[in-house]
Amino acid sequence: MSTVAIDIQQLTKEYDNGRGCRNVTISVGKGEAFGFLGPNGAGKSTLVKMLVGLTAPTSGSATLFGEPIGSLSAKQHIGYLPELYRYQEWLTGEEVVQLHSRLCGMDQSTIKPRIKQLLDQVGIGKRGTDRVKHYSKGMQQRLGMACALVNDPPILFLDEPSSALDPIGRLEVRALLKQLKQEGKTIFLNSHLLEEVESLCERIALLNNGEILRHGQISQVLYTQAKWRFKVAGFTPEILPWLNETSGISIERLSSTSSASTLLGGQDTVWLEAVVDNEEQVGWLNTLIVNQGMTLYHVEPVKERLEEWFMDAVSGLSHRGEQ
Amino acid sequence: MTTVIGMTWKELMRKKVVLMTMIMTVLFIIVFSFIARILGNTAGVDSSQQLINQFMTGASIVTLGFFFGSFILAFLIIFSSFSSISGEAEISMMQSMLSRPIQRWKWYLGRWLGYTLFGIVYALVLYTAIVVIANIYATVPQSLGLHVQSFLLFALTVPLLVTVTLLGATFFSALGNGVFMTMLYGAGWLGGMVEKLSAGADMKPEMARSLYNITGMISLVMPADAIQRKMLAVMLNIDQLAGMFNVDEQMRGGMGLGQIPSATFVVYTSMYTIILFLWGMRRFYKKDF
Numbered sequence: 001m002s003t004v005a006i007d008i009q010q011l012t013k014e015y016d017n018g019r020g021c022r023n024v025t026i027s028v029g030k031g032e033a034f035g036f037l038g039p040n041g042a043g044k045s046t047l048v049k050m051l052v053g054l055t056a057p058t059s060g061s062a063t064l065f066g067e068p069i070g071s072l073s074a075k076q077h078i079g080y081l082p083e084l085y086r087y088q089e090w091l092t093g094e095e096v097v098q099l100h101s102r103l104c105g106m107d108q109s110t111i112k113p114r115i116k117q118l119l120d121q122v123g124i125g126k127r128g129t130d131r132v133k134h135y136s137k138g139m140q141q142r143l144g145m146a147c148a149l150v151n152d153p154p155i156l157f158l159d160e161p162s163s164a165l166d167p168i169g170r171l172e173v174r175a176l177l178k179q180l181k182q183e184g185k186t187i188f189l190n191s192h193l194l195e196e197v198e199s200l201c202e203r204i205a206l207l208n209n210g211e212i213l214r215h216g217q218i219s220q221v222l223y224t225q226a227k228w229r230f231k232v233a234g235f236t237p238e239i240l241p242w243l244n245e246t247s248g249i250s251i252e253r254l255s256s257t258s259s260a261s262t263l264l265g266g267q268d269t270v271w272l273e274a275v276v277d278n279e280e281q282v283g284w285l286n287t288l289i290v291n292q293g294m295t296l297y298h299v300e301p302v303k304e305r306l307e308e309w310f311m312d313a314v315s316g317l318s319h320r321g322e323q
Numbered sequence: 324m325t326t327v328i329g330m331t332w333k334e335l336m337r338k339k340v341v342l343m344t345m346i347m348t349v350l351f352i353i354v355f356s357f358i359a360r361i362l363g364n365t366a367g368v369d370s371s372q373q374l375i376n377q378f379m380t381g382a383s384i385v386t387l388g389f390f391f392g393s394f395i396l397a398f399l400i401i402f403s404s405f406s407s408i409s410g411e412a413e414i415s416m417m418q419s420m421l422s423r424p425i426q427r428w429k430w431y432l433g434r435w436l437g438y439t440l441f442g443i444v445y446a447l448v449l450y451t452a453i454v455v456i457a458n459i460y461a462t463v464p465q466s467l468g469l470h471v472q473s474f475l476l477f478a479l480t481v482p483l484l485v486t487v488t489l490l491g492a493t494f495f496s497a498l499g500n501g502v503f504m505t506m507l508y509g510a511g512w513l514g515g516m517v518e519k520l521s522a523g524a525d526m527k528p529e530m531a532r533s534l535y536n537i538t539g540m541i542s543l544v545m546p547a548d549a550i551q552r553k554m555l556a557v558m559l560n561i562d563q564l565a566g567m568f569n570v571d572e573q574m575r576g577g578m579g580l581g582q583i584p585s586a587t588f589v590v591y592t593s594m595y596t597i598i599l600f601l602w603g604m605r606r607f608y609k610k611d612f
């Protein structure tokens with residue numbers, strides 16, 4: 001089996017109303033978790049639908065483990081959890097999973113223990129014998145996960161897998177996804193829950209108005225600049241230009257409303273933020289601060305959250321949203 | 324494909340529309356039995372004229388039975404299948420299943436066969452019930468050959484309605500398709516009624532011609548009612564009796580047979596069904612979900 005699980009080349013889907021996505025090129029390795037982000041209406045679901053064979057591309061190509069998308073052989077490799085779905089409410093949870101196993105052409109003599117194990121794994125358990133019409137949204141989402149996993153697929157396409165779940169359910173799904181990743185499954189994750197993407201994925205791509213805006217390793221995306229923060233007391237505004245000049249490092253005081261505080265002894269503290277090239281510069285800055293008679297209370301690296309990155313990437317840009 | 328057929332049957336067995344149809348069927352059989360008994364008691368068996376009267380009573384009973392029976396059959400077919408494609412796509416149910424390794428044409432054919440076979444079994448039960456009840460209280464033709472032919476014609480409306488409904492589901496939303504099919508079937512029924520009633524009315528030739536053209540065109544688009552008239556004509560052996568007395572003349576008042584479609588019309592209906600089926604399958608195959 002190829003080491004490239006998903007290979008997308010210039011894939012385009014154009015609708016008459018101008019929606020869809022254009023010239024998307026992404027490659028996802030076997031066993032990799034890939035996060036696909038974008039505002040509502042960016043074209044994320046369109047791309048996933050093309051990859052799972054539900055929508056025909058206007059141009060471009062893509063393969064799943066070397067098999068062209070839409071072919072039966074490509075579909076053998078995938079499990080798909082659509083967004084905002086409902087299952088046959090006249091069936092029980094077990095029957096829904098069994099139906100999917102039949103559609104996958106699985107051996108029915110061995111499927112029963114697997115269905116039970118899957119329903120336990122996603123937290124449905126004995127309620128698998130209830131009709132789906134009695135399931136909450138969260139239960140349906142769990143059932144969707146069980147259906148996506150029934151054929152033990154090497155690639156999982158998950159469109160908002162935990163959007164309808166409560167916080168406990170989200171943690172459980174997140175744990176399940178991590179376990180699946182450890183088992184070597186390739187995960188293509190569409191999610192608005194950026195924390196989920198950040199905790200699971202190695203790489204991400206950001207889609208806006210149907211085009212890839214940014215993509216890369218999550219570690220590179222989130223740590224493009226090494227920033228450190230210093231909590232100090234005894235700071236005077238005149239010291240800042242001196243610190244900048246002496247250290248050769250870009251240092252600024254964080255806005256007074258968010259950074260200033262008063263310690264128990266009545267001493268005022270402020271936060272300083274420095275953009276450094278390496279950790280030696282952090283040590284050098286420590287020394288300068290202390291030598292200037294200031295008291296250093298706390299030093300920490302600044303970790304940019306994916307949410308901030310996302311907002312930074314799409315702010316100021318027009319995006320078509322759900323219009 | 325057997326999985327899809329099985330899924331369709333399970334859906335039909337558990338959906339409320341089938342329960343509603345069964346309740347309607349039971350109520351219909353009770354009321355129909357009651358009416359058949361009243362009508363049957365009015366006929367005697369002594370003279371040849373009374374023999375004709377008895378035949379006409381039987382004809383009236385089966386005509387009445389199939390008039391309402393075809394409604395119930397259409398109700399089952401249309402309301403159980405109108406949301407099968409677009410409705411399933413609207414709630415992403417279709418997407419999760421079509422991403423499985425199954426050919427789309429197999430899916431479509433499986434759904435079509437599921438609805439059609441179920442409908443034909445139900446049509447057989449309904450047909451048998453109507454004929455047996457009519458036979459208890461009056462005389463209806465006993466020829467097995469005639470019954471086989473007329474049942475096949477009665478059952479022909481099942482694949483026709485399933486085909487048009489599934490085709491509609493590739494164009495319209497679930498709700499839109501339900502409305503479309505109800506209006507289409509209603510138009511076919513209305514066209515048939517107009518044709519039956521106008522058969523005995525005194526009309527100028529040009530007006531009658533225009534009316535026949537309109538009802539003919541409606542029958543071409545929705546041939547269900549015309550096929551039902553053909554079915555009754557075959558069952559009552561109208562062709563054979565035509566030289567003896569005018570059956571239609573004695574069954575006026577909305578219960579007559581009106582213009583009886585030719586065998587060519589049956590062929591047309593079969594071809595129409597096949598073409599629409601292939602069209603629906605092609606649309607489904609090409610459809611983006």
